[in-house]
Amino acid sequence: ASRGDVRFSPCHHHGSVGPMAGIITASMPVFVVENRAHGNHAWSTINEGLGKALRYGANAPDVLDRLVWFRDVLGGALGEAIRRAGGVDVRALIAQALQMGDECHNRNRAASALLVKLLAPEVAALDLPPAERSRILAFAAGNEHFFLNLGMAACKTATDAAHGVSGSTLVTAMARNGTDFGIRVSGLGDRWFTAPALTPVGLYFPGFGPHDANPDIGDSAITETAGIGAFAMGGAPAIVQFVGGTPADALRATRRMYEITAGESRAYRLPALDFRGTPTGIDVRLVLQTSILPQINTGIAHREPGVGQIGAGIVTAPRDCFEAALEALAEAAK
Amino acid sequence: ASRGDVRFSPCHHHGSVGPMAGIITASMPVFVVENRAHGNHAWSTINEGLGKALRYGANAPDVLDRLVWFRDVLGGALGEAIRRAGGVDVRALIAQALQMGDECHNRNRAASALLVKLLAPEVAALDLPPAERSRILAFAAGNEHFFLNLGMAACKTATDAAHGVSGSTLVTAMARNGTDFGIRVSGLGDRWFTAPALTPVGLYFPGFGPHDANPDIGDSAITETAGIGAFAMGGAPAIVQFVGGTPADALRATRRMYEITAGESRAYRLPALDFRGTPTGIDVRLVLQTSILPQINTGIAHREPGVGQIGAGIVTAPRDCFEAALEALAEAAK
Known part of the structure; x- marks a missing residue:
């Protein structure tokens, strides 16, 4: 390379x-x-x-x-x-x-x-x-x-369909490359709004710990972008054995994401929330108004190549991505 | 025949x-x-x-x-x-x-x-x-x-293993033949304690209703006898779409069954109850002390042969089985 x-x-x-x-x-x-x-x-x-x-x-x-x-x-x-x-x-x-x-x-x-x-x-x-x-x-x-x-590919087809709507403040992609975290916003074209990626907090496989962890990496946050993943973890209480926390935390995480999303899924419904649709469509404005950052469930990679997965945990999107996107939205609206 | x-x-x-x-x-x-x-x-x-x-x-x-x-x-x-x-x-x-x-x-x-x-x-x-x-x-x-x-067969091997313990008041089988409901008790040998079977309350397939229903039938209540089925429905909130009620009812049903069971499963744990083991081992004495009857999730059969399943719902074991068993236990203890 x-x-x-x-x-x-x-x-x-x-x-x-x-x-x-x-x-x-x-x-x-x-x-x-x-x-x-x-x-x-x-x-x-x-x-x-x-x-x-x-x-x-x-x-x-x-x-x-x-x-x-x-x-x-x-x-x-x-x-x-x-x-x-x-x-x-x-x-x-x-x-x-x-x-x-x-x-x-x-x-x-x-x-x-x-x-x-x-x-x-x-x-x-x-x-x-x-x-x-x-x-x-x-x-x-x-x-x-x-x-x-x-x-993930199904989520990508869903969020791509929401992309390119003039003036829309919905997030249509969240992705991380192990160094930076980037978001795309429906009304802002192909531009990425980036900030340094955070490191997940979670549970490690035996023999590994936080000092081995690479910052957040991968395209899999497309699941949260489309309203599943951490946004649906209230329906997945057993996952806390893998990413940490309690089943009550998992329910709270899903409930909190309704504060920053524009809608609720008609296709994806959680029995534990009386079949309420999952929180779907992150709105840049709601993230900044509430100061609630999108939560992501993720695997944790070793920071050295060749080792592989060393754990799993929870991370958020960095706030600066949303700040930058809001500025661009304000600029575009001028 | x-x-x-x-x-x-x-x-x-x-x-x-x-x-x-x-x-x-x-x-x-x-x-x-x-x-x-x-x-x-x-x-x-x-x-x-x-x-x-x-x-x-x-x-x-x-x-x-x-x-x-x-x-x-x-x-x-x-x-x-x-x-x-x-x-x-x-x-x-x-x-x-x-x-x-x-x-x-x-x-x-x-x-x-x-x-x-x-x-x-x-x-x-x-x-x-x-x-x-x-x-x-x-x-x-x-x-x-x-x-x-x-x-069901796995449940049968579990409850059979608990059968035949002298003086034990644990229920080791619950079964229904469409007319009568019977229980066996660990300390009371092969005798069945029976009472008329109740008719499930639940949801019907289109075109059928309660007047078509046969009373409770089948050996499948061996699941509840072994601590799963309705006893574990707190972990199965989506089932209410099939048997009726709400996810909160399902949690309540499981919680109530702890009142009449002698132990909690070490193998079967429910994330929604913070990984608590399912309520296991119905005790005849606890059923009568609390007046809480074992709950059973069940299919509903048409009362005429040849039609098949017409719905699913919830039913309880009749109290008289437990009364009769308690009398026999008292008799055996003399």
Whole structure:
């Protein structure tokens, strides 16, 4: 990269989103998610699972071998299975999973199981060696974040549809690159409003602690931007065992996000809040009026490459992004 | 049956449990569940799914065709898949599902998806025609109560292990045959203490109402006997859309059951109650002291054979069973 042989560009600039380091190369198979109401699309890679993974900066031989298998076998097989299934209704999967203890950012156990359940009958009939069919389903079943990238792409299609409305103060993207945190605002075009990324507070895997943590990283805050993730964690009380806090904290977090959002989801409803729709559509003005910052559930990456995920926790978007966006909105309104 | 060619006997008298009519014949494949701590076993059939099903009194050609397929294909295939998977840890599945919005009686969506996820890699490698592998997984994936019978058998192995303790006032079985409701008590041998079954109060499928309902029926109250089902519904708020009431009612129901139970589960914990173990072990004395009757979530069968399930709701065990058991306990203590 330093020699200029590899060029980097943000996923968001290519209609795509990727968790953590979010690397997408030309040879990687991707899911294609369509927003049927609005006609736009988004793309995401196949989630590699926990432990050593490219998205956490690991590039050991087993990481690369898995990516080769993705390219040569898994991508094509999942593509064929999805086509045979007549596509996957990602919004319906998210809606169900939110009633099954997921918030679809740091907890995707239900959504992943539902996705495996949907695809398994098709994969089982693919014209592949038995061991390969089995490996595909075992890989999918063994990865509790198998759904994550697909859900992120669905969120991207939702927020992209809200982008570009003149005068709109809604946030349509929040993304972090491990150094800076950036937001995009519907009425302010493709500009990013950035500030230094904060470091998540949370729970660490054995042997790691806060001094090992990299600042907040990845495109996965697209989930909160679309009204799920930490915004829906009131329906995912078990997640506190992973990110810290108590079930009451999780409910409070969701309730607090209603203060800074313009609406409530009609598709995503939380039983624990009497089936109230999740808080959706962060409004720059409400963030600054209330001084309540958008909360994000996130994985924590080691600050050195090659180690991988070392924990999970909670972080907020930095206030300065919203200050800068408000100034630009005021400028644009002149 | 009236000619004496068919003999009937309760499932519970054969170490087994079956939902609703609970029919098990000699030619039906069964799951075998082992209580490894105690060494005992229980058996249950494969759940047929919603709509017309033998357990709801239906015996149309498609119902019988499905049972033939169970016998000839599905039973053997699932058996082979379970053996290849090295068995299924049913307790772990229940524990996970209770943190995913199931109460594992009237809501088994998560447990069923987790079970499909576990078996899919094995089924996909079975030496069967591709369409048959696909059909097996599509059937399992299409039945949100696929897990129910397995969970019931696991509950049976748990409560059977508590049976036969001299002087014990714990309830080790609750079962209904559509006419009578019966309980067994640990210290009172194989005797059933019965009273007329009540009729559930709940929500009906379109076109049906309370006048169509059969009184409470089936062995599935073994789930409540073992501390899940209605006893765990505080962790399953979405179930109120199926059985009626509000999420707050569901929490109240679980909290109330602590008043009549001797302990709290160490395996089954509810995030919504700060990971408190589910109320487990109904004590005959506590039921009568508090006048709180065990609550049961249940399906509602049409009172005429052949129609099937017409709704779902909530019912209690009748108080007279507990009165009769207490008298017998007093008698036994003399």
